[in-house]
Amino acid sequence: MQKKSARGGKPKLETAMILAAGLGLRLRPITNKIPKPLVKVANRTLLDHTIDKLLAIGVKTAIINIHYLGDQIRQHLSERTDLEIIFASEADTLLETGGGIKNVLEYFGNEPFLACNADVLWLNGPSPVLKRMQNSWHDEQMDGLLMLHSTVEAYGYTGNGDFELDSVGKLSRKLERELTPYLFTGVQILHPRIFKGTPSGAFSLNMIYDKLIKTDRLYGILNDGEWFHIGTPDGLDQAEKYMQYRYSGVRHR
Incomplete structure (x- = not known):
């Protein structure tokens, strides 16, 4: 169970959610035999890269939802002893991002928590972005804080971005198909209260984001390092080449 933070203080973030139930369809044939x-x-x-970042900020317990080839993920993580791991199986029905988190809300109590996609890869800039997110959380004014990255500077990304960011960090969306300056990286701090009144079963976090935007409760913070979109074999190749040739022999930030 997540420890309570002092009222108005930075969240402890000792328990995190890792979303690992995706099918990886766009990365086939690589994902035909591995998740x-x-x-x-x-x-x-990718999962270990993410866990390493979570450990660095003080996460002690990871709740991980699994579906496609989930037994492989269980087996792989059985070798890690540096944090507690609790699996939430979605073997019968995929719950999507929102439903997957709602399914395990009991582990977070009434405190903000980190939620990360299991298939993301980022490098920190001058200061660790998760620590900046933790220090930037203001419970009285926000219900969600998303890690963003420049749309045009992301490796392997060909989309139009997701959000605009105002001078105080509040997020908004543009019309579909319009280029927006920032993309969502798959890493966020959320408060459990945002799931009140949400449907049972499968639903996307985008439904919650849209509600929070209307009430000025969704904020963002920029990653000033690198971010890699590993949604296709080409994106994976770009990430591997970057790490090999620009970070060869150096444990990345």
Whole structure:
């Protein structure tokens, strides 16, 4: 169970959610036999890259939802002893991002928590972005804080971005198909209260984001390092080449 933070203080973030139930369809044929979170970049799985970042900020327990080839993820993580891991199986029905988190809300109490996609890869800039997110959380004014990255500077990304960011960090959306300056990286701090009144079963977090935007409760913070979109074999190749040739012999930030 997540420890309570002092009222108005920074959240403890000792328990985190890792979303690992995706099918990895766009990364096939690579993911025909392994789940996407176990795809490797720089000789380390995407899932382990993410867990390493969570440990660095003080996370002690990870709740991980699994579906496609979930037994492989269980087996792989059985070798890690540096944090407690609790699996939430979605073997029968995929719950999507919102439903997957709502399914395990009991583990977070009434405190903000980190939620990360298992298949993301980022490098920190001058200061660790998760620590900046933790220090930037203001419970009285926000219900969600998303890690963003420049749309045009992301490796392997060909989309139009997701959000605009105002001078105080509040997020808004533009019309569909219009280029927006920032993309969502798959990493966020959320408060459990945002799930009140949401449907049972499968639903997307985008439904919650849209509600929070209307009430000025969704904020963003920029990652000033690198971010890699590993949604296709080409994106994976770009990430591997970056790590090999620009970070060769250096444990990344």
